[in-house]
Amino acid sequence: MRCVGPTLSDKELRDLQDQYSFNPEIEERAEFYNLISNPIRLKIIHLLREKEAVCVCDLKDIFGVTAAAVSQHLAKLKAHRIAKSVKQGQTVFYSLTEHPFLSLIPLQ
Amino acid sequence: MRCVGPTLSDKELRDLQDQYSFNPEIEERAEFYNLISNPIRLKIIHLLREKEAVCVCDLKDIFGVTAAAVSQHLAKLKAHRIAKSVKQGQTVFYSLTEHPFLSLIPLQ
DNA sequence: TAAGTATTTAAGCAAGTTCTAAAGTAATTG
DNA sequence: CAATTACTTTAGAACTTGCTTAAATACTTA
Secondary structure (H helix, E strand, C coil), X not given: CCCCCCCCCHHHHHHHHHHHCCCHHHHHHHHHHHHXXXXXXXXXXXXXXXXXXXXXXXXXXXXXXXXXXXXXXHHHHHHCCCEEEEEECCEEEEEECCCHHHHHCCCC | CCCCCCCCCHHHHHHHHHHHCCCHHHHHHHHHHHHCCCXXXXXXXXXXXXXXXXXXXXXXXXXXXXXXXXXXXXXXXXXCCCEEEEEECCEXXXXXXXXXXXXHCCCC
């Protein structure tokens, strides 16, 4: 049942339902915002804009968390194709991709 | 203990620790991204850019959830000073504030 | 003023997030 | 080749999120 108060017309309501109830573009963007809503992941992105490529080992020292925690954050960034990795010996270097959504994050 | 592999110098590491281990600006931005990482809240923001002021009752019909759910999302937007409300009779109209972080969200 | 409408608040639950410790894999080195 | 280092994966605890239902509040109207 519709509300009675001074509200939208039936047509306006239908239009907004069509536009918003299912909207993959906005939903995809929300998912990206969720990815960068973690302070460590957002910091990793800023840091990789500055440093090009950094290993897990250094990231764990910078943020003061375990290597496991850093590795899990990097795996999420990688799963969203925001970061990529290159193995050099036993060291894994992470760097940013050219993902278009990265432009949603302003430079420092 | 520092890593042994081909990594950052001690000085680079200290500089990055200083810059990132505690960084309220980035942390505040991450918190905002968390706010807009929910698809309904992000859609409400886009919708209010289009419609100026909309009541809880219409939002519940647009998104197909209960009024309680919408009200809780709006309360979060309000707590972060992204939205404000005006009561007209028994109807509560919500609209956007001029919060600077809103510029982080591109127009449709 | 009783009933109905709009909204908020509270309680509770299921699902998701993020950390740690521990175990597993792979490369390096004494 | 055993030990060490770098990293990943797994499992589990603590916490957060987002919904629903139900109750509470506020306003309107018959």
